[in-house]
Amino acid sequence: MQMIHPCILCGGSGTRLWPLSRKSYPKQFVAVTGEETLFQATARRLSGICGTEPLAPPLILTHADFRFIASQQLGEAGIEAGTILLEPESHNTAPAVLVAALQLQACDPEAVLLVAPSDHRIPDAAAFRAAVARGLPALAKGRIVTFGIRPIRAETGYGWLELNAEAEGTGDGPAPLARFVEKPAPEEAAAMLRSNRFLWNAGIFLFRAADMIAAFEAHAPALIAPVRAALAGATLDLDFLRLAAAPWKATAAISLDYAVMEPARNLSVVPYAGSWSDLGTWDAVWSECARDACGTGCQGTADAIDCENSLLRSDSAEVRLVGIGLRDVMAIATRDAVLVAHRSRTQEVGAAVALLHAQGAQQATQLHTDHRPWGRYECLSKGDRFQVKRIHVRPGGMLSLQSHHHRAEHWIVVEGTAKVTIDGETRLLSENQSVYVPLGAVHRMENPGKVPVVLIEVQTGAYLGEDDIIRYEDLYAREAQPEPERLRRL
Template identity: 55%
Template sequence: MIHPVLLCGGSGARLWPLSRKSLPKQFSRFQAGDTLFQASIRRLTGPDFAPPLVVTANDFRFIVMEQLGALGVTPAGVLIEPDPRNTAPAILAAALWLQSHDPNALMLVAPSDHLIPDGDGFRAVVASAVDTAMQGRMVTFGIQPEWAETGYGWLELAAAPDDLGPQAQPLLRFVEKPDATTASTMLEAGNYLWNAGIFLSTVDTLIEAFQVHAPVMLEAVRAAVAEAAPDLDFIRLSPEPWSSLEADSLDYAVMEKADNLSVVPYAGRWTDLGDWEAVRREAGPDHRGVSIQGAALALDCADSLLRSEPGGPRLVGLGLTDVIAVAMPDAVLVMDRSRAQEVRRAVSALRSEGAAEAETFPREHRPWGSYDSLASEERFRVRRLVVNPGAALSLQSHARRTEHWIVVEGRARVTIDAVVTHIEVNQSICIPFGAVHRLENPGAAPLVLIEVQTGDYFEEDDTVRYDRPPG
C-alpha cells in the first residue's frame, strides 16, 4: 500500500493575483472542475493507495478539509506546520507520523500544485518504482524535458536512456535552476530530466537518510511530532521544537548527499504551473498563440493570455502581442509575457506599500463556510456570508458594532439572548450592541446572507466568544 503525502503549504506568488498567501495556487481552479489540490488527491487515489496524509499551514486547514469533503475523501491525517520551514521538515514530519502508525509504510511525496492530466499513466509509473523503493532506494521521478526551461531544477542521469520507459535508473546529480545556455546544453545532451519534486521511499529509508545527513533536524522534528496535539480534525505539530528548525529543502538537506538514489522517467504531460506563461500554454492557445479564459475578449492579439476570474471585470485586449493580463475582482496584472518569472517583484512592491491585495483575498474561509468583503468604510462594513449546511458560527457578542443580516438564499436560525428566530429569503434581523448571538444553517443547502455591520470598531478583538459551534 502506498501512502500519499501531499504538501500544500506554499504561497505560489508567481501566479499573483489569483494565487496569494491567504489562498495559494493549489486551492485554485486553472481549468474547469477540480482545483490543483483536488486533482492531486484524485491522481493519488486507487486500490494501491492509502488515504492521503496532508501537510499544510494553519491558514489553509479549513480549505483543505472543505476541498477534501467535496471529493468525499477522509484523509489519514492533516498535519499543521507551526510556520513554514520549506519541504525537508514537512516531509520528515510526515515520515515520522506515518512510521508511528505503520512502521513499514511506503510514502509517495508530491506537491499539490502540479498538473498531470494522465492519472492512470502516472499511477502506472509510480507502481513501476515500488520494488526499487522497497529495496532501500529513494526514487525520484524525472520529467522528459520539452524545452530549455530555466525555471525548473534538472536531474542528471549517468547516461542517456535508450527510451523513456518507466525503469529505475541511477541518478548522478541534481542541477539547480540553470541559466538559458546551460539549459540548452542539457536539453541537447539527452541525459537530463526535469526535477518534478516527487519521490517514493519507505519511511525507514527516509528517516535513516536524515539521521545520516541532517541529525539536528531529525531531533527537532521528532520532538515536534511526539509533542503534537490534536485540534478538531487536525494534528498540530509542537511549535517549540519546530521553531528551532532552519528552513531547508529536501534536496539540499538529504537528497543531494545520499548515495541510494534512483530516478524513474515520466514521459507524460506534466507542468508545475509555475507562472502565467505555463498557464497560457496549458490553456490551449489558438492558432495565433492566444489563450482566453473567463470574461475576456481578444481582438487582433497574438501570443497572449487574457483571463478574467468570476466576479472580475470584462477584459478586452486590442492589438496585443506577448502580453499576459489577469483580472480579479480586486486586482489586475498586466505584463510582458517574457517577464512571467518576475511577478514576485510586483507582490513585493505591493507588500512594501501595505496593500492588502498583495497577500489576501476579499474572501475568507472559515470552518462554517466563507465570507466576502464587499465594502468597508469608517462607520460600516458589508460582507456576503455563506454558511454551509448544518454549520453554525460560535456564540458571540460585540460591544462596539451592530449587525444586520438579510437572507438571500436558504433559511437561517438566529439566537439572540436565548430567543431563537427563523428568517427566510428576503427577511432580515438586527443584532444589537452587546447581544449574545449565534447564526446557524439548519437546512440542506448553503445559507447566503448579506451582513451590514455598523459602529465605530470592527476588529476581531471586539468579538467575545462564549463557546464553539456544535460539532
C-alpha cells in the same frame, strides 16, 4: 501486498500566480485549470492502485491556517483523508517529509510513502500511477526514488536531474541519479536538452519510511530531534493533528533536495514522459490552457479581439476583461487587483507582490474573499463607520457564538433559511427577512438546511475590524484571541 501512503504537501503560500494566488488562499486551493482545484486533482491522482499496490487515504501536511480549506475540498471531491498534520509555520519541505516518515513508520515499520506537491498539473493520472509502479522494485534495494520529467524545451525555470552516465536515456527507469542541477542558464539548459541524459526535477519522491529517516540521520541529523519532539507533542484538534509549536519552530527551514537528496547516494530516477507542469508562472498557465488559432487563451469573464499568444483571465463576474491587439501579454483580473505583464517577465510577479506589501496594500497577501470553516464572506462596500458584506454559509455551517464591543449588525437573508440566536432567543429567518444585532449582544447564525444561506450584513460602529470578536462557543474549536490594546482604547 504493500500499501503505498500518499503524502501531499499543501502548506505553501506562493505568490507567483498573484493576484489569483495569495498568502491567505494559495494556488493549490484554486481551480487554475479545469473545474477541480490543484489540491483536489492531486488527491484524486494519488487514489486507486499503482500497479498491484493500493494507495492508502492520503496523509496531508498543511499550514494550520489552511486546515479547514483542505478538509472541505477533500470532502467536496469525495476523497477520504488519512491524517491531516498541521504545521504551526511553514519550514519548507525537509521537516514536512521527515515528520510524515516518522508518523507513518510509527504505524507501520515497513511503510512506503509517495510524497508529492499539491500544486502540479499531471492530466494523465493513470500514466503517472504506472510510473510510480515502475519505481517500486527499487525500494527493495534501499533506494529512494524520484521522478524526472522528459524535457520538451530548454527550460530555465526548473531544476534538472542528471542520470548516471551508464543510464539509458530512452529507458523508463528506475535509473541511478548522478546529480541535481539548479535552474540553469539558457545555454546550459539547451546543452542538457540535447544530451538526452537530463530530466526536469518534479519534486516527487517514493521511498520506504525507514530509508528516508536513515537519510536524514546521515545527512541532516540536526532536524531529527526537533521534528520528533514536534510529533511527540502533537495534539488532536477536531479531526486534525497539530504539531507542537515550540520544537517545530526550532527546525531549520530547508528543502528536502538541499537537506538530503543532493548528498544522498542511493537515489534512482523514474522518467515520466507524460504532460506535467508545476504551473509556477502565468506563462506556464498559458502553456496549459486551451488557446485559439492565434495562441490566445481566455478564462472566466474575459474576451480577446485580435490578440496573439496572450492569456486573459478574469475570476470575477463583476469584472469583464477585454483585450484588444495584445501580443505576448498576460492580463489577470480579480475583483480587487489586476496584473498586466509581458509573457517573458512572468517570473518577476513576486516583485509586484513585494511592492504592494511595502505600500501596506492588503491585496499583497489577502484575497478579497475570506474563507472560513463555515463558508466565506466578501466585503462589498466600506466607509468610515460602516461596512457591507455578502456572507455565504454552507449547509451545516455555524458561526461562533460571539459578541462585539464596537459594532452593531443588520442581517438580511437573500437565499436559504438561517437560524439566528440573539441573547438566547432563537428564530428562523427566510428570504427577504432581516434582523438587528445590537452592539454587545451575544449572537450566532447557522444554516440548518440543505442549501447555502446567503445574507447581506451591514455593520455600523466606531471600529469594524475582524479582531473585534469575543467567542464564547465555536463548533470549529478556533482559539479566542485576547482583545488588542487599540480596541480597549476605543
